[in-house]
Amino acid sequence: MSTIEDTMYSKNNLDKMNHLRGDKALHDVLSTDGNKIYLLTFDSHLIVKKGDDAHCFFSHDDITSLMDGHEHRIFLGAKGNDYYFALSLSDFNHEAYSLFNAKEYAMRHVRPDDEMGVIGQAISILNWNKRHTFCGQCGGLTQSTCNGWRRDCLHCNVQHFPRVDSVVIMLVTRGDCCLLGSGTDFSDKRYSCLAGFMEPGETIEAAAARELYEEAGIQGGVARYMTSQPWPFPYSLMIGVHIETNQETITLDKEELKDAQWVRKSDVKAVLGGDTSRGFTLPPDVAIAHTLLMHWVNH
Structure with missing residues (x-):
């Protein structure tokens, strides 16, 4: 039987741009160039704009009122001059937006395959950060570095990388x-x-x-x-x-x-x-x- 090319969440056209995952390197680029695009989550749910389009990617100006605080900020990659981030909000209560889990969103809304791939990437790395706030070696607190792609233990200094x-x-x-x-x-x-x-x-x-x-x-x-x-x-x-x-x-x-x-x-x-x-x-x-x-x- 032949192999299969396409599955849900498998299409992701972002350039991961690993060389920009260092906090200062990314800051230097964004200070002079680029549009910031955000995917937002709260309590492991996607934040989606109400309406027929039900989109979940927002510009910085779109979401200013939502960004009172966030737990995790992850750099996902870039497409052209657009730089994509995932944010996990610590609080959410806005009537213009709805909350969906990623499975429900995929089943209820027809979105381009490459969007679903970015959503899958974002949910995975946010979940990893959320579940690794403590060090697996000594139990100490960890902090996010490399724009969400590494967590460093504040006690024993061991570095933790995302797992699959x-x-x-x-x-x-x-x-x-x-x-x-x-x-x-x-x-x-x-x-x-x-x-x-x-x-x-x-x-x-x-x-x-x-x-x-x-x-x-x-x-x-x-x-x-x-x-x-x-x-x-x-x-x-x-x-x-x-x-x-x-x-x-x-x-x-x-x-x-x-x-x-x-x-x-x-x-x-x-x-x-x-x-x-x-x-x-x-x-x-x-x-x-x-x-x-x-x-x-x-x-």
Whole structure:
């Protein structure tokens, strides 16, 4: 099966401009040149202008009234003469704006793919800063440096850099059927591809084989890479793979899954097309599982 190029949050046309992440270097550039564009969050939610456009990128003049205080200020990158920042506000109460979580925003508003990529980048790095206010080595307080791309411990001086949690998600097929599971935290009819975090010392292939066997008791062929997706909840990288198997019997890990079953391609295609009569639902198109399944039913 061929690889897939596009997933939600994967398009990001910003020049990261790492050489400007030093506080003084960026200040020197912006003092003489460039427009500042802001993406704002409050309590891990996007701040969105009310109205038909529902945009979430603002000029400095647009948001002066909102910027009474902020917890984190992150330099995201530049596009032409526009310099993009993410701000996490410490207070928010404005009737002209709404709050959306990033998943909800992606599902409710049609935005250009490159905007969603920048949103994903912003949410991920803000989440990392929020979750690393204390040093993992000594427990001391950390402070943000390099315009949000490093945190330094004020006690032991160790430097912390942004992390990404890698997750394998498996499209497992047996002939004209694929394996779908319903997690213990899923709604009653929701099913998806099996997935799990990679562990230290694992390759992608080894992690996929382990997760498939642990959750469903199934052994298959070597995992083949299909696509990946930045997933900013809080800062993961979803790695989509395809595994073929001849094994039909499922041995369920009931701590992870409340059900798993082989589903015909025709049923998957129908549900992806909006059919609500098949007895199950699938993830929305913002999720890599949707992308993997859509690719499978169309090839």
